[in-house]
Amino acid sequence: EVHLVESGGGLVQPGGSLRLSCAASGFTFSDHYMDWVRQAPGKGLEWVGRIRNIPNSYTTEYAASVKGRFTISRDNSKNSLYLQMNSLKIEDTAVYYCAREAASVDFDYWGQGTLVTVSS
Amino acid sequence: DIQMTQSPSSLSAFVGDRVTISCRASQSISTYLNWYQQKPGKPPKLLIYGASSLQNGVPPRFSGSGSGTDFTLTISSLQPEDFAAYYCQQSYYTPWTFGQGTTVEIK
Numbered sequence: 632e633v634h635l636v637e638s639g640g641g642l643v644q645p646g647g648s649l650r651l652s653c654a655a656s657g658f659t660f661s662d663h664y665m666d667w668v669r670q671a672p673g674k675g676l677e678w679v680g681r682i683r684n685i686p687n688s689y690t691t692e693y694a695a696s697v698k699g700r701f702t703i704s705r706d707n708s709k710n711s712l713y714l715q716m717n718s719l720k721i722e723d724t725a726v727y728y729c730a731r732e733a734a735s736v737d738f739d740y741w742g743q744g745t746l747v748t749v750s751s
Numbered sequence: 752d753i754q755m756t757q758s759p760s761s762l763s764a765f766v767g768d769r770v771t772i773s774c775r776a777s778q779s780i781s782t783y784l785n786w787y788q789q790k791p792g793k794p795p796k797l798l799i800y801g802a803s804s805l806q807n808g809v810p811p812r813f814s815g816s817g818s819g820t821d822f823t824l825t826i827s828s829l830q831p832e833d834f835a836a837y838y839c840q841q842s843y844y845t846p847w848t849f850g851q852g853t854t855v856e857i858k
Contacts, residue, residue: 666847676787676795676838678847694846695752728794735801736842737785741794 633657633740635729640745647719647749653712653729653742661685661707664732667714669725670744677725679703679714681732697723719749753777753841757850763858770826772853774839779819783843786815786824789852790835798837799824829855 639651653665664687667679680693682703691703702715712729726746730738754777764770774784782802787795797806799815802822812827826833834857839850 675852676789676840676849678845678849681845692845733800735804736783737797737800737840738787738795739797739800739806741796744794 633731635731635740635742637727637729637742637745640727640747642748642750643719644751645719645721645749648715648717649719649747651714651716651727651729651745651747653714655710655712655729655731658731660705660710665703665705665712666730666732666738667703667712668728668730668738668741669723670728671722671725674725679727682712716747719747721749723747724749752846753780753843753848755839755841755848755850757837757839757853759853760851761854761856763856764829765858766829766831768829768858770829770833770855772824772837772839772855774817774822774824774850776820776822776841776843780841780843782818783841784815784817784822785840785842786813787838787840788833788835789838795838826855831857 634656636654666681680703682691700718704713726744728744729742731740733739756775758773784802786799789795803815814825837853
């Protein structure tokens with residue numbers, strides 16, 4: 632059974648940094664593109680970015696709202712996905728989900744999410 | 752970026768009703784359209800991919816249709832567990848974008 636478990640969320644001041652992790656199990660992690668999606672309190676879903684798999688050189692893409700501040704990485708030996716968030720802004724406050732991209736380019740599995748609160 | 756617009760933003764319906772939710776893309780996306788259901792405090796759940804393919808384990812009362820710019824999610828007979836928020840998402844090209852959501856409430 633596929634499981635995705637996020638961790639690392641918490642309260643951080645504006646301008647601060649935080650690193651989120653997503654532990655994956657139940658599938659061949661290295662085969663899949665992986666994404667981060669966030670949801671501000673009471674709002675809709677916003678794609679944050681993705682990282683491709685080995686055949687595609689682990690290249691990354693980001694939403695314009697986080698480009699240059701956030702970095703997605705992965706460690707296939709640990710079946711883990713990461714989101715390094717720097718220069719955090721109040722508007723980055725959200726639940727952050729990791730999600731597996733299926734071959735049909737949809738998000739077929741999601742973690743439970745981890746809450747990031749940016750506040751002074 | 753491709754803008755996704757859902758309608759209505761919310762609706763009220765009875766158990767047993769047929770419900771349709773619309774999603775419009777700002778440009779043609781062929782059938783690169785997915786639908787998700789989200790209940791409060793839970794992550795989204797994939798219902799439909801490729802505009803009309805039912806995800807494994809999803810009840811057949813859910814169906815999707817459309818291509819190009821106009822898409823529809825239909826629930827043929829609304830069940831108590833279907834009261835939730837529904838989102839469309841385009842997977843034509845990045846940045847992946849979602850509709851603003853449609854909340855289905857009990858009437």
